[in-house]
Each structure stands twice: as C-alpha cells, then as structure tokens.
Amino acid sequence: LRRLPSIVVFSQLLTAISKLKHLHPHSTIVSFFRQLELLGIRSDRHSLGILANSYSHLGRVDLGFSILGKSLKLGYPRDHVFFHSLINGFIINDKLPQAVQLLDKTVKLGFQPDIVTCGVMVKGLCRIGDNAGALSLLNKLQSSTHCKPNLVIYSTIIDSLCKDRLLREALNLFSTMKMEGIKPNVITYNSLIRGLYNSGCGKEAKHVLTEMLRSNIVPTVDTYSILVDMFCKDGNVEEAQATLQCMTDKGVAPNIITYNALLDGYCLRGQMEDAEKLLDLMKQNGCEPNLISFSTIINGYVKLKDIDKALTILETMFEKGIAPDVVTYSTLIDGLCKSNRLKPACQLFADMQAYGVTPNVVTYNSLLDGLCKSAQLDEAVAILEDMDDKGIKPTTVTYNILMDNLCEVGQLEDAVVFFSDLQSKGLQPDSKTYNIMTKGFCKEGLMKEADKVLRKMEEDGCLPNDITYNTLIRGCILNNDFSKALYYRDLMFSKGFQADAHTISLFVDLLYSDKLSISSKGLLQKFLEGLEVENN
Template sequence: MLPQAAQLLNKIIKLDFQPDIVTYGAIFKGLCRIGDNASALTLLTKMHSAAHCKPNLVIYNTIIDSLCKDSLLQQAMDLFSAIKTDGIQPDVVTYNTLIRGFYNSGCREEAKGVLTEMLKSNITPDVTTFSILVDMFCKDGNVKEAQATLQLMTRKGVTPNIFTYNALLDGYCLRGQMEDAEKLLDIMTQNGCEPNVVMALLEDMEDKGIRPDIVTYNILMDSLCEAGQLEDAAKFFSDLVLKGLQPSLKTYNILVKGFCKKGLMNEADDVLRKMEKDGCLSEDIFLVMTFPRHYTTAIL
C-alpha cells in the first residue's frame, strides 16, 4: 500500500501538481511505521529539491524516531544536524527521541551528551526527559541520582507520571530498598495517583519476583478505600492472607474505616469478627464494636 502511495506521489509531482505538507507528512508517517527508512530518506531528499514544500520539524522528528527505533543512531544524528543547518530549531520531542534512542542502545554517555546540548539550547526537559533519566540512573544502580532527578523535576513544576514512578520503584526493589519503595507508593497515593495505577505497579513488582510486604498492601488498600473501591480493597485483603502475610492492626483499621464510611456495617462487622478471632483489637476497634452508630457518625 505504501510503496503504491509513494509511486502516486511521484506521479503527482511529475504532473506538476503540488502536494502540501499534510500529504507529505502522511506518506512519511506510513513509511516510518513499516520501518522503510530508506524510502523515507529518499523521499526527504526529493522534498528538499521541490521548491514548493519543505520538510518541517514534525517530518524530521518522525524520521529520527524511526531511525532510532532501528538503532540507526548515526543516521539519526546526521539528520539532527541537517535540521539545524536548515535553520529549524529542534524541540523537546527531537531531543527526547535521541536521548531514548541512545539510552535504549546502551549508549549512556551519548544520551547524556544530547541532554547537555538540549539544556544549552534552552530547551526545557519535560516529564518524558526526566523519566528516561530516572530509568537510566536506576538501571545503572545509581538510585541516589534518580532520587535527585525526581526532586529536580518536582522543583521545576514537572509532575512525575507512571513511567517515572515505575522506573524508581524498579530501582528501589532491585536494590532491596523496600522501605523506600513503600514510601514512594505512599507519595504516589498522596499526590492523587489513581489506585488502579498503583495496583498495576504492584502486579509488575510481583511479576518481577518481588514480594510486597504488609506495608505495601496497607498503602494500596488505604488508597482504594479512599477512592471508594472497597470491593478491590477487600480482594487485596483476601489476597494477602492467601499469600501467607499477617494483617497488621493498621490493615484491619483501614478496612473497618472504609466500610463504616460507606455505611456497610455488615462488612465492617465481618472484619471485626476476624480481628477478634485473630486477637487483634485496638481501642478504636473496640469502640466500633460497642458503639457502631456513634463511631460511624464521627468518622463521616
């Protein structure tokens, strides 16, 4: 389909019609999607020779991204240089693409070199830039530098995303820093990170053979209860018991409070009976059992 589209474009040009930037952009996007970098570069040369329409930054970024994905980094850098020669200012997407390309190919120093040039060019790093750096530092075992990067992005008003958090969590878990991992999960929930996102991270940890402890489960269950996802919280409670973890007093308190806030007193009572059976009752829980209506009103 795409070779036919390129042939059609050639015919259009020969017939002295003038395709616009949108037409060119669609062809480049299609060629790069199937990894036909050679045809994309050939078409780019032809576009340069056409007087009516010159390539824009979006087209350059599309080709650079395709070259980086195929580890054709020298060609990507050559095209990067051509952009500047043409008087076009690379943007944050251009730099992020190159940084990621070098990083994914194991060329850490080259990735840092592109970052340095980015900063010298007064291009402000975005969440993608910072996330790549956090991941790079963590995989290099330099978790402190990753932490510093996270703090820097926060100071600059850039909000971390799921990829940023996931990279740092991986770094903590790989080094056995579970307390730091749990603190980060807590920060995520406090910053309004969706519970489903935190659940996905927990599953990712387990897929990597990292066994979450009761503190991790407490953080997640508290987040789910605050979001009103009590059914999910209850499932996680059952899950942790099946995995041989011992619920703590805080675990029970989280569930009881969550159920009471929703007026689900039967469910709260079930948790209380299990607590009583396990010999795990606090003064607060005793009050719930003795004065359920008063306690429910108080926490609402």
C-alpha cells in the same frame, strides 16, 4: 418555520467537531451529514471534504473516494485537501502502498503535495519500520523547491531511527537538520537521549542532554522520565530521586512513566519499603498506579523470595480492578516454582487461563522447570503436550530445562534425543545447551562424547566459556584421566579463563585422599601449581 442555517454554518460546526479527537468525532460527523441530507441541505466543497476525511479515519477510504466522485459531479474542482484526506486514510489503516500510488497519481494530475501530506507519508513509513523509504522521501523533499522538510519530519525520522537503534544515521540526520537551519526541539532531543541510552551509549546521551540545556530548551516530563529511568538502570537511585524532586520543584508534575521508572529502580535494589512509599505518594498526587506499577512491585518481591507478599499485591490488583497480564502471572508462577510451591503455581496457571490470559512460552518454561526439579516428569510431559496443543513453540530455553533435568536424573539418552530434536526444529543451541550436554556425558563417564560436544560447539560458532572447561576438567578428574585434565587446564588458560572454586576444591580433596597413587597425586600437584601461576 424558522429558516435553517446555511451549509457554511454547518461546515464550521463540523470542523469544530472534527477537532474533538478525544470524543472520536468521525462517526458523529457521518451521522450529522445524513441528517443534513434528510433536511435537504446541499453540501458544498468544504463540507464534502470534511465527510471524506471522516470516512478515511473510519477505515472506509472507498466511501471517501465516492464523496470525491460526488464532489466532481457537482462541478467542484479537484482539491488537494481531498487527496490529503484519502492518502492519510490509507496510512492510518496501514495501507501504505495504496497511499504511495495515490500520491503519485495526484502529482501526475498537477497537484504538488503540501508539507502536511509529506509529513503524513513520512510518519506512515516510519510506523511500518521503512526507514529507508522515509529517508528517500526526505532526500526528495530536500531537493524540492516548493516543499522543504520541516522540524516535524526530521524529528519523526530521527525518532524512528533511534527506536531501530540506527544511531549513527540518527545523529547524522540531527547534524543535517541543524546545518539546514532547523532548530531541534525538546521532542527531537528526547528521542536522541532515549535512543542513545537504550543502546548502551549513556555517555553520548548525557552529551546530548547537555547540548539541549545549553540551547535553553526546557525539559518536559518525558525528558525527566528518561533521566529517572537512566539513573535507575545504572543503579543510581539517589540521583533518580533528586531528579524527581527537581522536576517537582520546577512545577513539572511526574507522570505514571516517571513514577514507574523510579519504582523499578527501588525494586532492582530490593528497596521494597521505599517502593511501597512511592506507591502511596503516587496516589496522593493523583497518579493511580497501573498494571506496570503493580507488576514491577510483584517482581521486586519475587526477587527477594517474598512470594506471599507478591501474592498480596496480586490481590490488591484485583480489588482495584486492574487485570494482571501474562507478565504478572509468569513472574508469580516462576517465583512459586523456584520456592518449590508447585501446587499454588499450577493453580495460578489454571486461574490465569480462566481469566482469559493465555500463558506464553516463559510461563510454560517456569512451570516445566519446577515440575522437572520436583521429579514430576509425567506432569512435565503433560505441560509439553499442552504447549503443542496451544500452538506455543518451545524455545532453546525449554529444551535446556528438559535436557538439564534429564541429565540430573540419569536419563542421558532421552536428553540426547531432545538435543537432536532441538536442532532438527531449527533452534540454535546456546552455550548453556552445550554445557548441559557436556556435564551429562561427564557425569556418565563418557568423556569422548563430552569432547565431541566441545568440538561441535566450536564448529557451530558457539564459543566455549569457563563453565565448559571447568566441567570437562572435573569430568576428567572424576574419571581418573589426569593428563587430559591438564590438557583442558592449559586450553582453558589459553582462552583467558580460570578454574572455579568447585574445580579447585575437588582437586584439593583428592590430593589429600588415600584413594590415589603417588603418580596421580603428582599430576594433581602439577595441576594446582599451574593454577597458582595463572591466578598470580
């Protein structure tokens, strides 16, 4: 019989397997160890460490501890690599408190965590959004003599701060790392550029980009993707196209994120022909469109009210084996409802559930609005009941839809009930909510009630807008209370708002009608003169 290799050789093989992350190696390693035990091959300290690490990655930190116990029984000394694997296992499985406890114990045992362990801890804290904890650990490392924070740790925290829009803190930390002599890399810069732009600081994002280029740091595909997205969201699609061409010329292949950003730019501007051409280009370059690509195209066609074309794209998705998600379905259902095509909207609503896609509150709101506007109130009530059965809580938007449509059909009392219900359920009315109720009361001639809504709106900290004042003014005029209309006009002007075209048109029509007295026309004339002065 051939002699089996030693455990050292097997450990080398196991180490190589553990690095093949795309093959999910840890289950393979556990199975391999069982075979070694059956063959009577005794594990050494290194191989046991590999096994403990695999158990930790598989979510069985308890078995990792068992392997640690076995190692100690075999007479091997405690190993910081073991502890690192177990701490990492807790973090991977979102058990950060246990990771912190184990880290404290290892320090008490005389082991100082290395930079890898500290990096894992920082990453875990950032992943759960504990930026304060990550910064606290960073401060400890900065004052440490044996384990100074490195580029990875700084970049991880900066990225987390940017994602939580804590930009001042991110920029301060960025300055600190440079003062400490740690040079930011392209990953650090990408995080800052993306974070600044997503928070509306486009100018600052461009400054950071300029600094990066002056530091001779080569942009990656992520950098270019961020730039394409920035230009598209600013409506500068031509610049986005130029960026795509530039990266291609420099040998950087666009990825799905780059293409999807440009697709979104085309769709935002209604350039659907260009969007379709880009889809073809993606395929030619070996980058197959994904769910986001097709959903973006569908949204573009829906915005142009070309619902049939949007439905054709949906069919293409099915043909390619790409399952639509709740966003895709909600976009189409909203488009169908706004086009008064309720039957296919309801059918699509049923289809999505048949395919295992659960509607969300946005889906329900679209269908609810369509049914209400088509005076199918019984069906709308059924939709509300279905929401309740599925445990989907209505939002302020849901209530706004109901109240608006009830006011339109003269069911003001029911709208008032929903208005009270909204607040009793802890939802916050927005300006649209108050404006709907104001309009409802004005329509019924209940101007005192409309004025109460204005007062409540102000008391609740929701500032009235131009729609609020114009609605009240029109209500006063239609109810022949011209002096009150003048009062609201002056109040509106004092808040910096102007009369809209609808209000002015109403006054002009009344001024030239035969239904008003001379004194009433005098008040209207005074009103219009005030408008002219304000507009000038």
